[in-house]
Amino acid sequence: MLTLDFEEFAFELKDGAVKHVGPSNSAATAKLYDVEGVEVREFGDKRVKLAFADEDGNEVEVALFPEAAAEVARGIEALEDDSPVFE
Numbered sequence: 001m002l003t004l005d006f007e008e009f010a011f012e013l014k015d016g017a018v019k020h021v022g023p024s025n026s027a028a029t030a031k032l033y034d035v036e037g038v039e040v041r042e043f044g045d046k047r048v049k050l051a052f053a054d055e056d057g058n059e060v061e062v063a064l065f066p067e068a069a070a071e072v073a074r075g076i077e078a079l080e081d082d083s084p085v086f087e
Contacts, residue, residue: 002058005029032060 010022020026035052043049048069051061064072080086 001033001054001056002060003031003033005031030060032058 005028007027008022009020009026009028012019012021032052032054034054036055037051037053039049039051041049041051043063047063047065049061049063050069050072051059053059
């Protein structure tokens, strides 16, 4: 399941094209639940890409610099040690 929360977004649909016409201070949140597939790979010369997909074909990709990717890995390792989720 993919949920999208858009704040202050305005789009225009004209002649089959979608164009953002709102202010540049807009924000959005994307959440993907019930992930079925995970992929980790290099992205460009300096980043790591995490790609997640659910059974419906929804996808979320996140590109991280190595320091941020290492922080994610450390956070997961800490959960493995302390959380009943990993039992």
